[in-house]
Amino acid sequence: MSERRQGLTRRLLRDPVAIVCLAVLGLIVLASVLAPLLASHDPNTSSLQDTLAPPSGDHPLGADGVGRDVLARLLYGGRTSLLGALVAVAVAVALGVPTGLIAGYYRRGFDAVASWTANLLMAIPAIVVLLVVLAVVGQNMYLAMVVFGLLMAPGVYRLIRASVTSVREELYVDAARVSGLGDARIMRRHILPVVIAPTVIQAAQMFGLAIVIQSGLEFLGLGSASEASWGAMLNDAFANIYTKPILLLWPGLAVALTVAAFGLLGNALRDALNGSRRASNKAPAPTTPAAMAGPAIHIDGDELLVVRDLRVAYDQEVVGGVSLAVRRGEVLGLVGESGSGKTQTAFAILGLLPPEARVSSGQLLFDGQQLSRAAVPKLRGRRIAYVPQEPMSNLDPSFRIGAQLTEPMRRHLKLSRAAARRKALDLLARVGIEDPERVYSSYPHQISGGMAQRVLIAGAVSCDPDLLIADEPTTALDVTVQAEVLDLMRSLQSERRMGMILVTHNFGVVADICDRVAVMQTGQIVESAPVAELFANPQHPYTRMLLDSTLEDSAPRTRQEEMA
Template structure:
């Protein structure tokens, strides 16, 4: 077992502002935007002229002390219109961004996380909006409602919402399939908390980049509308200044410079700042494990009174994907304090059976059972909230891949504390104390260090111990372990099995151990159910399975193991080299 790496806190967790300021280009972009914003806000202090104040004597006036940038084609002060026009452009760009994310953000988040009919309906609405000609819609709204350019920017925000929707939906679809999101569900965390803690941090990075792009596009479109003469005459804007400059391009071409430079620098700085933020956030393509639509769950009967000490009753469980049935008529029971080994080769339906109990099957799966009950509660009849309340508190889960089931964005301590605060109602301090005690109980030599660490800072064996601690943290009555030692080396496997056995006996938990390793079965299981092609072909006490297996498939599995087999003979050595090597 490897100790925690002697490393400081992950550099990727530095504050975003600090990382962004390390990029010289980002600093320049921030300075330009800050200058534009400050100058626009301070316009009344920097000029004595109102933006719409016209003096015919100042028509096309040259630069002077009274008019630092000269006068335009109708005698208005260019500097005043430039500063107040910055307000119009900044407010318009901000409005477009806010509306686009207010409309597209929640739609994308809900559609990506829940899918189903809402996703189909939202996708249809988005496609309709994208098919509408944006400029024509803005012209119609401005003609019918108001000539105010801000109204046009609100309409533009709605029209650009589909871009935000598609971006956020794609990001959510990617992260919602991660194994650590499944682990959060198994811990009993609700959808709102999962979205807030695990999904939103992934969505933020592309959203920031998209916001800067929408802002830049909005400023450009607003300027185009004003250039065409749309908008209120009293509303100063960079586009209107370009229109006036174009009219007088032969007599005063310098008028094109000021609004063109202001608009170009603002758009360029916004776009480049988005790229710098993307680099600072270190966005990468997330890994995806496909799991698309809600599972169809039906039960033949309602809850029944459980037998004494009976934790789990499964009768006639069937799991199908379309026409293909992967679990067919499985029936098992688990008593309190009993360890049931679910054994079979890959593809036999072991994990599908375990996930049916947990309610974690893929959305396209159809689950039926004559009876699927935990302590008398019919699991297939539970609502999502009731199932979340049961996970973690009633049924714990130890996954197969330890590193994939820990969220890399959060410290290990946070991931242990959160389920305990929800299920046990502990304060943050009490949950922290219990988490440290559990880390020590599972054999971690420096619990405080591991508590403060990120998943990448610990070894695979240490991560598996962390997941075991998390699985028993809310005192479940049934523990489901899906190939808990597959990804570990032999020495760590033995340590983890000893730990699981001692915790099971200490807490008198029932346990389902999903495995294909008969050595693990012999070490820890009381009873064994052997699965082949989705069916239970033999179920008996562990001693009987090893002493007198009753099914040909069971005997074949036992004969396939290396334990107790003859040692490998000496390797044959060829008399001559296979290939002569000459200099």
């Protein structure tokens, strides 16, 4: 907890905007607090001979329309404005945070009532309510700010409720419940820390808003007559706008600076907070960036794709000199554990790595042609196709399946709308979807994960590619669906004599569908062999370790114990 907070403060202090805002706000607060020491005049004492006096030693910023010292009023006015805004924000937070916590955590009845009340409050026009309050109770700005806080509370409530609802779905909250923690403790330890940051950001924005509203009301003459305030100064300056326009500058500047500083500080806080999420979760770095180039590859002219000495690096090298070849009609399995660089290799061939990746390859041959890496995007989708791991996140939720299937065909194959539709329906039937018409006009959320993967496979083969690259295509699927999808891929691959690279960590899948296997460890191919040979006679110790880890052939536990 404390470490994360420190990180947030440090990131915030690295942002120049945040530093300026904090400095400005610090100055304003300090000046307001020290007003009695800094101002040589009482803010409310008027002296007729000083009416609209120009700046002088006695009145550094001059005097206003009834001869009161502008500097003193500015300093004391800061007190009123800041204090008033503080009251409003405190009320909003004090009401919004606990109700949001309770509604988000327990939901049900309280949530229904609280949300209904919040919606009602939000529908009320704030200014009208404030004018009524001030008219009824007289000119008490702090009471008005309490009411304004009440009207801002629903905003806080909704924000907190939304963040709590998402945190309480986290497994660590369930784990805390199973650990026997009481609800109060769970809220304090696990939920409150998560909602603090959004609350602080929201509070900064509300501060600015409260100052604007308050100054507006005072400008209309609804503030207390006995207290200096920025709004009242504006009112006075407005009355003298033709004789002494400079009087508008000081309170205007004070309001603008304070509000802008709060607003920008809120933004800086949000940026600092997002930064903390981006920085985590780095892939484990390879330990041995050795110069070993992996097993040699034999080329006899029938290769569809040849890659030599492919390297991918971010901060560290994640793929260190991978060479591989795929023939037409051959399935190459790329196996390894997480962090072995198998997906990075596949993405590098597809040219789909993020811009911060540094990719170099000694040689890239596709269908006998030397290929520059810049030429890969032109082949992607048409001659080189891709099947992803997560079928759902690779379909755009806002378009129908049909539109997503026909668009590439119309672009690459220049088919007419009707022809593309016919072909898409044929493909859907081919990949084993029973009611192609229905799926064609469905949105992605209306179909199952297995169905979505079939759709993506249909899309991948729609432009008759020569090479299909599949990244863990069945990992997210149930075993029975996995078996069906593998059957489908096998039949499509042999029927079209496609070359295929299948990235997987599952040796069962390798045994099922692959012709050759390349085993990857820390960015390098440590062993490559025809599938039967690899399983029968693994050479590299890492391959042997992986094969020994498979549980498929382990004896059932019941039997083990009977034998013992």
